[in-house]
Amino acid sequence: MSTISGRAPTLDEVAREAGVSRSTASRAINGGKRVSPTAQAAVDDAVQRLGFTPNPAARALATQQTGSVALVIPEPDDRFLNDPFLLGVLRGVSGALAVTELQLVLLISNRTPGRLVRYLQAGHVDGAIIASPHRGDHLEEGLRGSRPIVFIGRPFEMNGLSFVDVDNVTGARLATEVLVRAGRTRIGTVAGPTDMTAGQDRFIGWQEALDAAGLPHDAAEAADFSVPAAEAAAERLLDAHDVDAIFVASDTMAVGVRRALDRRGLRVPDDVALVGFDDLGTAELMHPRLTTMSNPVLDLSARATSMLLARLTDPSLPPEHVLLPTRLVPGGSV
Amino acid sequence: MSTISGRAPTLDEVAREAGVSRSTASRAINGGKRVSPTAQAAVDDAVQRLGFTPNPAARALATQQTGSVALVIPEPDDRFLNDPFLLGVLRGVSGALAVTELQLVLLISNRTPGRLVRYLQAGHVDGAIIASPHRGDHLEEGLRGSRPIVFIGRPFEMNGLSFVDVDNVTGARLATEVLVRAGRTRIGTVAGPTDMTAGQDRFIGWQEALDAAGLPHDAAEAADFSVPAAEAAAERLLDAHDVDAIFVASDTMAVGVRRALDRRGLRVPDDVALVGFDDLGTAELMHPRLTTMSNPVLDLSARATSMLLARLTDPSLPPEHVLLPTRLVPGGSV
DNA sequence: CTGTTAGCGCCTTCAA
DNA sequence: TTGAAGGCGCTAACAG
Numbered sequence: 001m002s003t004i005s006g007r008a009p010t011l012d013e014v015a016r017e018a019g020v021s022r023s024t025a026s027r028a029i030n031g032g033k034r035v036s037p038t039a040q041a042a043v044d045d046a047v048q049r050l051g052f053t054p055n056p057a058a059r060a061l062a063t064q065q066t067g068s069v070a071l072v073i074p075e076p077d078d079r080f081l082n083d084p085f086l087l088g089v090l091r092g093v094s095g096a097l098a099v100t101e102l103q104l105v106l107l108i109s110n111r112t113p114g115r116l117v118r119y120l121q122a123g124h125v126d127g128a129i130i131a132s133p134h135r136g137d138h139l140e141e142g143l144r145g146s147r148p149i150v151f152i153g154r155p156f157e158m159n160g161l162s163f164v165d166v167d168n169v170t171g172a173r174l175a176t177e178v179l180v181r182a183g184r185t186r187i188g189t190v191a192g193p194t195d196m197t198a199g200q201d202r203f204i205g206w207q208e209a210l211d212a213a214g215l216p217h218d219a220a221e222a223a224d225f226s227v228p229a230a231e232a233a234a235e236r237l238l239d240a241h242d243v244d245a246i247f248v249a250s251d252t253m254a255v256g257v258r259r260a261l262d263r264r265g266l267r268v269p270d271d272v273a274l275v276g277f278d279d280l281g282t283a284e285l286m287h288p289r290l291t292t293m294s295n296p297v298l299d300l301s302a303r304a305t306s307m308l309l310a311r312l313t314d315p316s317l318p319p320e321h322v323l324l325p326t327r328l329v330p331g332g333s334v
Numbered sequence: 335m336s337t338i339s340g341r342a343p344t345l346d347e348v349a350r351e352a353g354v355s356r357s358t359a360s361r362a363i364n365g366g367k368r369v370s371p372t373a374q375a376a377v378d379d380a381v382q383r384l385g386f387t388p389n390p391a392a393r394a395l396a397t398q399q400t401g402s403v404a405l406v407i408p409e410p411d412d413r414f415l416n417d418p419f420l421l422g423v424l425r426g427v428s429g430a431l432a433v434t435e436l437q438l439v440l441l442i443s444n445r446t447p448g449r450l451v452r453y454l455q456a457g458h459v460d461g462a463i464i465a466s467p468h469r470g471d472h473l474e475e476g477l478r479g480s481r482p483i484v485f486i487g488r489p490f491e492m493n494g495l496s497f498v499d500v501d502n503v504t505g506a507r508l509a510t511e512v513l514v515r516a517g518r519t520r521i522g523t524v525a526g527p528t529d530m531t532a533g534q535d536r537f538i539g540w541q542e543a544l545d546a547a548g549l550p551h552d553a554a555e556a557a558d559f560s561v562p563a564a565e566a567a568a569e570r571l572l573d574a575h576d577v578d579a580i581f582v583a584s585d586t587m588a589v590g591v592r593r594a595l596d597r598r599g600l601r602v603p604d605d606v607a608l609v610g611f612d613d614l615g616t617a618e619l620m621h622p623r624l625t626t627m628s629n630p631v632l633d634l635s636a637r638a639t640s641m642l643l644a645r646l647t648d649p650s651l652p653p654e655h656v657l658l659p660t661r662l663v664p665g666g667s668v
Numbered sequence: 669c670t671g672t673t674a675g676c677g678c679c680t681t682c683a684a
Numbered sequence: 685t686t687g688a689a690g691g692c693g694c695t696a697a698c699a700g
Contacts, residue, residue, distance in 0.1 A: 008457065010677060021687045026679060036685060053456040057400065058677030060391035061692045068439075077425050087415045094411050094442055103453070105402075106440040108428055119437070122387040123342065344693055355671045360695060370669060392693030395676045 009050040017046035029054065068103040069308060070128040072116065074137050077108045079226065084252065084280035085297055089131045089152055092301020100309070102126075109137070121146055127308050129301075130155075135195040148311035150304045154197040154321075162311070164304045164322040168198050171293040171326035172205025175275040176247050178291060180213045182334050184245035184273055188219030190233045190257055192249040199225075202249045202277060219243050223253055230256030238264060245273040245334075251282040254290055274333040277326075288332030296324050343384040351380035363388065402437040403642060404462040406450065408471050411442045413560065418586065418614035419631055423465045423486055426635020434643070436460075443471070455480055461642050463635075464489075469529040482645035484638045488531040488655075496645070498638045498656040502532055505627040505660035506539025509609040510581050512625060514547045516668050518579035518607055522553030524567045524591055526583040533559075536583040536611060553577050557587055564590030572598060578606060579668075585610040585617045588624055608667040611660075622666030630658050 015025040020039050028035045028043035035043075046052070060066045071093050073080050080086050090106070097104050105125055109116045120128055120143055127148040133139055133155045143149055151163035179187050189206045192199025199222065210217040219241035223229035230253030237243065238260060248254040254276040258268065266272050268288065276283055276292035283290035303322055311317050349359040354373050362369045362377035369377075380386070394400045405427050407414050414420050424440070431438050439459055443450045454462055454477055461482040467473055467489045477483055485497035513521050523540045526533025533556065544551040553575035557563035564587030571577065572594060582588040588610040592602065600606050602622065610617055610626035617624035637656055645651050 008455065011679090012677080022678080023680075023687060024685080027686090030679080034685060039685080051455075053452055055395070055677050056456055056458050057391050057394035058692090059679075061389070061395050061694090062677080062679040064692075066391065077428050081421045081425050087421075091411050091415050103458070104440065104442075106438065108438075118387055121342070121385075122390055124390050124437070345695095346693080356693095357672080357695080358670060361670090364695085368669060373669080389693050392676090393695075395678090396693080396695040398676075 008055070009052045011052070011054070014043065014046045014050055014052050017050060018042040064123075066124060066126050067101060068105050068125050069097070069312075070105045070107050070120065070125040072107045072109055072120075072128055072130040072139070074109045074116075074130065074132065074134055074139070080108055082227075082252075083225065084282060085250075085278060085295065086131060088280055088295075088297035089301050092298040093129055093305050095298075096302045096305035102309075117143060123147070127312050129304050129308055132196060132198065134193075148308060148315055150308045150311070152300055152304045154201075156197060158321070160319055162307055162319045162321070164300050164307065164324065165197075166295050166300060166326050167323045168201035168326075169205040169208070171277060172202035172247065172249070173209045174205075174326075174328060175277060175291075175293050176206045176209035177213075178275055178328065178334055179245040179247065179273055180209060180215065182245070182269075182273055185215060186219065186241070186243045187215060187217075187245045187247065188237050188241055188243040189217075189221075189247045190230050190237060190249060190253055191220055191222040192253075193224045194222055196225075199249060202247075206247050223256070225250050225253060227252060227256040227259075230254070231259050232256075234260035238266075243272060245275075248274060248276045251276040251278045251280065251286075251290060251292055254286070254292075255282060258286065269333050276333075279329045283329065283331060286331075286333070291331035291334045292329050293326045294329050295326060299324055342389070343386045345386070345388070348377065348380045348384055348386050351384060352376040398457075400458060400460050401435060402439050402459050403431070403646075404439045404441050404454065404459040406441045406443060406454075406462055406464040406473070408443045408450075408464065408466065408468055408473070414442055416561075416586075417559065418616060419584075419612060419629065420465060422614055422631035423463075423635050426632040427463055427639050429632075430636045430639035436643075451477065457481070461646050463638050463642055466530060466532065468527075482642055482649055484642045484645070486634055486638045488535075490531060492655070494653055496641055496653045496655070498634050498641065498658065499531075500629050500634060500660050501657045502535035502660075503539040503542070505611060505629075506536035506581065506583070507543045508539075508660075508662055509611060509625075509627050510540045510543035511547075512609055512662065512668055513579040513581065513607055514543060514549065516579070516603075516607055519549060520553065520575070520577045521549060521551075521579040521581065522555075522571050522575055522577040523551075523581045524564050524571060524583060524587055525554055525556040526587075527558045528556055530559075533583060536581075540581050557590070559584050559587060561586060561590040561593075564588070565593050566590075568594035572600075580606060580608055582608060582610045585612040585614065585620075585624060585626055588620070588626075589616060592620065602667050610667075613663045617663065617665060620665075620667070625665035625668045626663050627660045628663050629660060633658055 011022055015022045024039050025043050028040050032040050094104055130151050132153040135156045154163050154165045191203040207217045221233035221237045223233035234257040248257050268274050276290045278295040279292045283292045345356055345359055349356045358373050359377050362374050366374050428438055464485050466487040469490045488497050488499045525537040541551045555567035555571045557567035568591040582591050602608050610624045612629040613626045617626045
């Protein structure tokens with residue numbers, strides 16, 4: 001370290017130290033195309049000696065690229081931190097980006113789309129992944145046509161947008177069919193929120209399965225994918241209907257449902273059979289283990305990330321829709 | 335919107351549209367000091383009409399400030415996502431920053447300090463909060479004297495550095511004293527990792543309490559704050575010692591300890607009494623509820639954030655060390 | 669209160 | 685292969 005000043009060294013100083021021009025220094029630092037071995041070595045050396053790191057702001061200004069992408073979680077932070085799916089998304093995206101030069105910027109949006117949209121529009125990041133969008137957070141419009149964006153979880157307004165999602169309809173149908181095959185005839189559901197497509201789609205799958213079996217589908221209550229809301233929804237469901245099985249739209253919510261059942265002295269699976277959705281750790285902690293549908297959140301995230309990376313390279317790529325399959329994970333709750 | 339081009343509008347265009355100079359437009363946009371009402375209105379109008387947002391890279395280059403701060407989690411991502419304390423830190427910092435103009439950049443460092451230090455040195459962010467530093471990730475040196483930094487959890491090398499921490503030594507002592515007062519005489523510990531001060535300090539507190547009571551402190555095994563590691567540590571402990579109580583350095587680890595006890599048919603608290611540390615949700619889910627020490631992670635995070643903010647404003651502030659108290663949260667495990 | 673004038677640090681044509 | 689020159693978009697003295 002021969003740094004004199006406290007300031008970070010600039011490209012100018014590197015060039016001077018190496019005895020070349022700024023342009024040559026710049027080339028040597030970025031890929032080294034069209035640079036003589038001599039010059040390259042001199043620059044490398046100077047960089048080392050000075051401990052030079054390119055100023056990201058200057059570079060971003062010149063290249064119009066920030067080298068970072070955003071992961072947007074449109075949920076209040078306490079919900080986010082209690083949701084295995086969203087945490088899985090963070091982990092998946094973070095992991096997929098780790099092998100890259102790109103930096104992850106986490107945006108927990110607390111439902112202030114204005115600020116969020118502005119942030120993305122302003123060009124703070126080169127692109128974004130948006131997890132589990134809600135109807136009503138009008139992210140789609142605000143962002144259309146700006147930087148590349150990939151959704152995890154199908155957005156309501158999907159034309160022109162890229163997304164990856166798990167096949168919720170099929171998954172919910174398969175889950176419900178398990179209950180049908182087990183001989184249950186009064187099958188209710190604690191559904192997800194209606195302002196999210198995951199909630200809607202799993203509800204539809206439940207309906208489809210019951211229709212196909214000629215069973216009624218009037219026993220349904222919605223909750224917002226949280227434990228307490230699911231508990232309350234289950235209470236309402238049990239008050240109004242005499243069910244012998246429940247398809248719960250997420251394992252997290254199944255915890256709440258179990259609490260309601262326990263309080264009434266209803267046994268699982270004897271009195272009420274249960275099937276959940278996600279298999280992200282919660283299911284296997286329950287007694288008996290919850291029968292559920294897998295949710296390949298890491299694959300989803302990796303896929304979304306690579307789709308985004310592709311669009312960073314070539315923004316003209318057409319929108320792409322990916323639906324990943326889910327499979328039954330048997331437990332003892334049916 | 336009268337935008338013609340697809341490009342984002344620049345300050346230049348705003349100025350032209352408003353019929354003023356760039357500087358006036360700039361002033362109007364930043365605070366509006368020394369700007370006539372007329373000019374202010376004209377600029378506001380133009381901004382509105384054009385949908386102008388300042389280019390962050392350009393602004394950062396000119397002001398030498400990025401408007402963002404980093405939260406550094408020096409853990410592999412899967413550990414981070416299973417650690418209630420670290421998730422609490424994320425939540426606390428995120429919440430404290432929400433009322434600010436500052437953007438949070440989450441850095442999960444996966445133990446590649448090189449890349450991390452470079453990122454911070456390069457000036458991507460104006461400052462950083464580093465959670466639970468480990469001995470060996472030489473973050474302290476690499477960062478000293480650059481941007482303002484506040485640690486959550488005392489760093490090993492603390493001179494010249496600011497940090498906030500919970501009073502681990504006192505907390506561990508109080509926890510162990512509960513066991514002593516309950517009449518236990520063979521009190522072991524499943525300690526935290528020795529490469530973290532939290533692990534060390536809680537171990538020291540346990541020792542102090544036993545010393546004061548005239549009891550031996552040879553029954554100790556360390557683990558890394560994860561469930562499986564704690565389970566293994568408990569196995570070793572139980573193999574080698576006949577204990578009637580264990581102070582476990584975190585509630586998460588207490589889950590692992592419980593598994594080991596259960597497997598041997600040892601009852602809590604009858605055969606072995608347990609006290610944990612953290613009270614971040616896990617303790618109340620255990621049966622019987624785990625007796626533990628509170629860990630005010632949200633306060634810690636808020637405090638760290640405000641310390642950082644203060645140093646962003648005035649970098650010359652002297653280092654500050656804050657130790658927050660912990661208190662006993664009674665359960666049924668003693 | 670306003671406009672002019674310089675940069676902030678880097679990348680990138682363009683000629684040489 | 686190299687260097688000179690201009691520009692990315694914004695802010696901040698400095699005169700006026």
